[in-house]
Amino acid sequence: MGQESLFPSKTYERPTLLFSIHNQYVELILNGKKDVELRRRFGSHGSGCRMLIYATQPIAAVVGHTQIENVDRLPIAELWSRYGKRASITKTDFMRYFDGVDEGCAILLAHPIRYAAPIRLDEMRSTHGLNAPQSYIVLREAHRDLIDHEQG
Template identity: 45%
Template structure:
């Protein structure tokens, strides 16, 4: 069995406990990189016996696991994988507005030591009615309300504002300063004035829910030239989301370039 196969076998071996699975995987990875136990011990500043113990048992803290993996020249990622056909996977795809793909699993991150990778993929595109997008870009409306939104979204995340019909264009950007999840009545009491929404419209929007989300916004900027839907479709095969989507890498790069043509 080659080294790659040994790593895969260690990860998926169901005949032993989870700790030993981790230990065997670490050993296989170390051997694949070409380090001896003594070399790993020197890189980590610990004794060889400690390396042997880790690889024999594997029941280490995440912080220690992170150091071990980084000593190999890699970064640690821990993910949760949901079966693609499960009810949980279907609901999460809908709530997070994730693209469908051929994978048999929905994989979501739990932990990553690669901060740049995490931050680089999180720009959002929000669909917002023109009467509200105009007020956001004018600095008047500082809160956007949503029925569902991932609380894991990082503060400072860039959001690009797609102004819906009749404008049908990405008209500017803002940043998320805070995401608040509250009972519906508390959202109205706290944000009704800065959200610029009528009570009837508010109640209709949140109908059937007990809780909702308030996205506090900052640093709103207007594009000097809006990017209309026809251009977005032609360049990026873009379909306006009902609520929001994560910007794909090619589109995110282009939108970042477009910000050289925005007014403060």
């Protein structure tokens, strides 16, 4: 049997991502009514990643997290037919968002958790050295306190 550390730490096999999401979609995700997040582009991150949810202004805080189950990159027409309803978006808004690109990404979400104590933007800046991302960012080891927030 190996020697155990006196200071156990959490380890993550997959990265943790911080996403900016408009407030009307944040509520739907946290209430389990929206289980697909759409993006024009998305890196090579995929299933197993944890996604921290930053609610845009006027809330301006990390309000919870969810798990990324899978990422599906598809032509726009197929993306709409497969995931439009689950993404809780109108076809007009969907087409406007994806205007000018041939394909997009459906990020399939599971197990949303709402934080009892959200992390406000001013705390993100002062404590974690982060601004609200334009779309999303990959968090680093330097952001461990933010990554571990409300993990028990």
